Amino acid sequence: MADLTINVFDIVGPIMIGPSSSHTAGAVRLGKLARLIFGNEPKKADIFLHGSFAKTYKGHGTDVALVAGLLGFDPDDDRISQALELAKNVGLEIKFIPADLGSVHPNTVKFVLSGAKKTRTILGSSIGGGNIVVTQIDDFVVDLRGNYNTIIATYTDRTGMVASLSALLAEGKVNIAQMKVARVDKGAEALMVIETDNPIDDITITKIRQLEGIQSLFRIPPI
Amino acid sequence: MFYKTIAELVKKAESLNCPISTIVIENQAKELEVSEEELIKQMDKNWSVMIEAMERGINKDVKSVSGLTGGDAKKLHLAHLNGSSISGGPVMEAVARALAVAEVNAAMGKIVAAPTAGSCGVLPAVMYVVAELKKSSRDAVIRAFFTAAGFGIIIARNASISGAEGGCQAECGSASCMAAAAAVELAGGTPSQAAHAGAIALKNVLGLVCDPVAGLVEVPCIKRNAMAASNAMVAADLALAGIESKIPVDEVVSAMREIGNSMPATLRETACGGLAITPTARLLERQIFDAMDN
Numbered sequence: 001m002a003d004l005t006i007n008v009f010d011i012v013g014p015i016m017i018g019p020s021s022s023h024t025a026g027a028v029r030l031g032k033l034a035r036l037i038f039g040n041e042p043k044k045a046d047i048f049l050h051g052s053f054a055k056t057y058k059g060h061g062t063d064v065a066l067v068a069g070l071l072g073f074d075p076d077d078d079r080i081s082q083a084l085e086l087a088k089n090v091g092l093e094i095k096f097i098p099a100d101l102g103s104v105h106p107n108t109v110k111f112v113l114s115g116a117k118k119t120r121t122i123l124g125s126s127i128g129g130g131n132i133v134v135t136q137i138d139d140f141v142v143d144l145r146g147n148y149n150t151i152i153a154t155y156t157d158r159t160g161m162v163a164s165l166s167a168l169l170a171e172g173k174v175n176i177a178q179m180k181v182a183r184v185d186k187g188a189e190a191l192m193v194i195e196t197d198n199p200i201d202d203i204t205i206t207k208i209r210q211l212e213g214i215q216s217l218f219r220i221p222p223i
Numbered sequence: 224m225f226y227k228t229i230a231e232l233v234k235k236a237e238s239l240n241c242p243i244s245t246i247v248i249e250n251q252a253k254e255l256e257v258s259e260e261e262l263i264k265q266m267d268k269n270w271s272v273m274i275e276a277m278e279r280g281i282n283k284d285v286k287s288v289s290g291l292t293g294g295d296a297k298k299l300h301l302a303h304l305n306g307s308s309i310s311g312g313p314v315m316e317a318v319a320r321a322l323a324v325a326e327v328n329a330a331m332g333k334i335v336a337a338p339t340a341g342s343c344g345v346l347p348a349v350m351y352v353v354a355e356l357k358k359s360s361r362d363a364v365i366r367a368f369f370t371a372a373g374f375g376i377i378i379a380r381n382a383s384i385s386g387a388e389g390g391c392q393a394e395c396g397s398a399s400c401m402a403a404a405a406a407v408e409l410a411g412g413t414p415s416q417a418a419h420a421g422a423i424a425l426k427n428v429l430g431l432v433c434d435p436v437a438g439l440v441e442v443p444c445i446k447r448n449a450m451a452a453s454n455a456m457v458a459a460d461l462a463l464a465g466i467e468s469k470i471p472v473d474e475v476v477s478a479m480r481e482i483g484n485s486m487p488a489t490l491r492e493t494a495c496g497g498l499a500i501t502p503t504a505r506l507l508e509r510q511i512f513d514a515m516d517n
Binding site for chain 1: 225247251254255262265266268269272287288289327328329330331332333334335336337338339340341343346368369371372373375376379380384385387401437438439440441511512515
């Protein structure tokens with residue numbers, strides 16, 4: 001389907017490190033989004049590569065690009081080609097594992113990121129032209145594209161949580177573009193992804209954190 | 224909302240007696256809710272990155288990550304400086320520069336997708352050479368990029384700019400069409416001539432498949448950038464001489480979509496057909512991946 005929002009800088013642009021918008025630029029964005037979802041600097045990253053990513057990752061620099069993203073770089077960062085070395089310098093331990101991740105997009109990657117206290121699994125695909133989608137965070141099915149201001153909240157599933165959270169956002173004058181709730185089971189841990197048109201201020205974030213049942217909350221800027 | 228067809232764009236420009244770029248800039252400033260100055264500034268930044276990539280490619284020893292490509296832009300540029308060319312000065316200059324940017328892309332250098340990374344050499348090479356020939360100001364070059372981008376938006380919406388969807392015609396073909404149109408504007412041609420140049424350039428590459436060796440953006444992609452740049456220059460010259468495309472550009476774009484839709488998946492960036500499955504390609508593929516595994 002034709003994208004009606006396409007503009008001049010989608011055509012002459014973006015500025016990026018080559019060679020491929022899907023296998024390099026998209027891979028950097030996937031790494032960066034995974035880092036933001038993880039919440040802080042991972043110490044260890046097991047990177048499972050599927051399909052075309054598994055087949056051509058070395059020639060396209062997909063491996064280097066994913067790690068550059070994990071280091072927080074943007075797709076036009078001159079340091080991308082040295083990412084593996086730079087990761088070593090900051091003590092980020094990387095392992096690449098070609099794998100069959102099932103019936104997913106051909107350019108799919110699974111990150112298993114660990115730090116001192118936590119491990120998180122993030123599944124995402126590079127779907128063309130540098131566009132990406134994260135489809136799974138741990139056991140939760142999500143649809144996260146990194147184009148919006150986003151908040152991700154984990155909480156204990158209960159009646160009224162969505163209503164009270166969106167009331168706080170309305171109070172903070174934040175317009176919701178998209179909202180998705182995922183849970184493993186009724187009453188169990190749930191995850192909410194909210195994409196908003198404008199950034200969410202600190203006061204609103206603090207208020208949301210104080211809601212009963214909220215376990216974690218973090219903000220992701222558009223990448 | 225952007226213009227739905229190139230014909231609409233041309234009509235509007237001719238009714239206001241202004242170049243197509245003026246119409247595109249006005250529209251995009253409104254759509255993106257930014258000032259025209261901001262648009263120009265962003266495009267200026269793109270042009271700087273393009274120039275750096277061209278200079279790097281023709282002057283430095285560039286080598287791709289796979290080791291398969293690199294150094295040809297420099298080689299060709301030297302041949303050009305020695306005057307040993309058959310196709311002539313401006314074409315040699317453009318082709319060397321198109322190779323340069325495409326080689327820098329394959330070497331994980333910084334480029335501007337135009338419209339894609341795989342076809343990133345065409346537009347900068349043509350714009351550089353036409354600007355030199357016509358002694359255009361930097362501002363005129365920057366503005367002409369909006370004409371190229373305007374054509375690209377319409378192609379992306381009415382057909383495709385993705386090799387995985389429409390083959391190489393959608394990437395290098397679109398780039399060639401965009402470059403031809405912008406070259407005409409920069410050379411002082413009319414909006415209608417820009418449309419004819421775009422049509423002629425695109426017609427010449429209809430049916431071109433995407434069959435990258437080992438799935439990498441190198442062979443034949445880099446040399447196809449060179450071909451698409453020279454094709455754009457020839458198409459611009461034809462249009463500037465008053466030669467018209469019998470088939471209007473919007474119908475050529477529709478034809479490209481239809482051809483893309485009937486192209487088998489093996490010839491759409493999957494590396495499962497065409498040049499990608501020749502014995503030599505298979506051998507190169509094995510060599511590249513064996514070398515990388517070790």
